[in-house]
Amino acid sequence: MAQAPVDSTLIADAIDKALAGEALSASDGYALMRATGAQLANVMRVASELSESVRPHRRVTYSRKLFLPLTNMCRDRCGYCTFVKGPNQKGVHTMTPEEVVEVARKGAELGCKEALISLGDHPELRHPEMQQTLHDLGYGSTPEYVAAISELVFRETGLLPHTNCGTLDSAEMASIAEWNASMGIMLESTSMRLHEPGGAHYGTVTKEPAMRIATLETAGELGVAVTTGILIGIGETLDERVDSLLAIRDVHDRYCNIQEVIIQNFRAKTSTRMKKAHEPSTVDMLRTLAVGRLLLGAGMNIQAPPNLNSEGAGAYLLAGINDWGGVSPLTKDFINPEAAWPEISQLRELTAEAGYELRERTVLYPEYIVHGWKLAAPLAERLAEMTESDGYVRPELEWVN
Numbered sequence: 327m328a329q330a331p332v333d334s335t336l337i338a339d340a341i342d343k344a345l346a347g348e349a350l351s352a353s354d355g356y357a358l359m360r361a362t363g364a365q366l367a368n369v370m371r372v373a374s375e376l377s378e379s380v381r382p383h384r385r386v387t388y389s390r391k392l393f394l395p396l397t398n399m400c401r402d403r404c405g406y407c408t409f410v411k412g413p414n415q416k417g418v419h420t421m422t423p424e425e426v427v428e429v430a431r432k433g434a435e436l437g438c439k440e441a442l443i444s445l446g447d448h449p450e451l452r453h454p455e456m457q458q459t460l461h462d463l464g465y466g467s468t469p470e471y472v473a474a475i476s477e478l479v480f481r482e483t484g485l486l487p488h489t490n491c492g493t494l495d496s497a498e499m500a501s502i503a504e505w506n507a508s509m510g511i512m513l514e515s516t517s518m519r520l521h522e523p524g525g526a527h528y529g530t531v532t533k534e535p536a537m538r539i540a541t542l543e544t545a546g547e548l549g550v551a552v553t554t555g556i557l558i559g560i561g562e563t564l565d566e567r568v569d570s571l572l573a574i575r576d577v578h579d580r581y582c583n584i585q586e587v588i589i590q591n592f593r594a595k596t597s598t599r600m601k602k603a604h605e606p607s608t609v610d611m612l613r614t615l616a617v618g619r620l621l622l623g624a625g626m627n628i629q630a631p632p633n634l635n636s637e638g639a640g641a642y643l644l645a646g647i648n649d650w651g652g653v654s655p656l657t658k659d660f661i662n663p664e665a666a667w668p669e670i671s672q673l674r675e676l677t678a679e680a681g682y683e684l685r686e687r688t689v690l691y692p693e694y695i696v697h698g699w700k701l702a703a704p705l706a707e708r709l710a711e712m713t714e715s716d717g718y719v720r721p722e723l724e725w726v727n
């Protein structure tokens with residue numbers, strides 16, 4: 327994406343504010359997003375400096391996880407999604423409790439700590455077939471089924487569930503959160519332009535930014551630690567990226583419950599409406615990661631998935647990220663099935679090459695554990711078994727591959 331030049335004093339002022347620990351404004355962010363050449367290199371340098379200022383140990387984390395695609399039915403149809411399937415489409419599937427436990431046990435045997443339960447948003451509201459499936463399983467709604475599966479996985483395997491199931495109201499979230507040490511919902515973008523005909527979110531209900539922000543706020547009210555983030559390259563402008571990051575910061579300022587922000591690059595997939603759309607370049611990712619660090623501050627955990635840019639991911643560490651997200655030794659990335667996760671040993675090498683140490687974390691970030699984030703007793707006890715006093719996974723429980 328070619329950049330229009332911007333007054334370099336605006337960029338310098340924004341950098342000074344960030345280094346002084348001041349909250350940046352939207353116009354600071356808009357200016358930073360337009361940094362090029364040496365200015366952009368400087369923004370990246372400041373981003374990694376800020377990250378290291380609160381992480382002098384230079385640790386970069388990942389979570390050893392197992393991916394459970396509980397159902398690939400959904401009430402929405404996003405322009406880039408290959409995960410979703412209609413009830414009569416090849417590959418449609420809702421996992422039974424028996425299937426879930428079988429896979430989860432294998433993950434636990436391979437040293438996973440996290441069970442990522444990922445699924446479409448309230449598919450029963452669109453598909454009578456899903457209503458019937460839930461009825462046959464003995465549940466009235468998908469969130470009810472998710473809550474039961476979370477408890478089952480935890481009790482049978484000791485894996486800590488982390489559920490991504492889209493928008494939730496307060497009662498739904500409360501019942502799921504009882505068995506989830508953290509939860510996730512990507513904001514993706516606050517741009518309503520993406521809901522216009524031809525846009526990535528055209529025709530969707532659950533990608534309305536207000537609805538997703540309301541879910542993040544509900545998590546805040548319930549004291550649920552959440553992972554959220556933005557998806558870049560789906561038709562949003564640079565300014566809209568800044569607006570989305572600031573909307574996340576605003577929730578965190580009020581509830582302190584955003585434990586991690588993912589900055590994820592769009593990948594064009596065949597068989598989607600956006601199969602011919604332009605993918606963000608590595609430079610575009612680096613710019614957004616670095617500006618994200620300056621906008622969100624030194625303390626926020628910022629993640630970029632390593633499997634969505636296998637060539638350039640190492641450079642992300644030089645733009646201020648401090649986490650690689652979940653990596654599975656067993657199951658593929660069902661949302662991006664074409665992008666294999668790296669081996670842990672490869673990730674460790676990639677991290678070391680940039681001058682950092684790879685360490686395993688659980689679904690709840692170390693600082694949340696250390697500061698005693700409130701969880702149901704069984705989850706808190708399990709976390710205490712898995713982690714050291716600094717909140718990282720005990721070294722004797724870490725796997726090298």
Ligand code: SF4
Nearest residue numbers: 400402403404407410
């Ligand atoms: S991206 Fe999520 S909400 Fe959109 S269609 Fe796919 S599963 Fe549904």
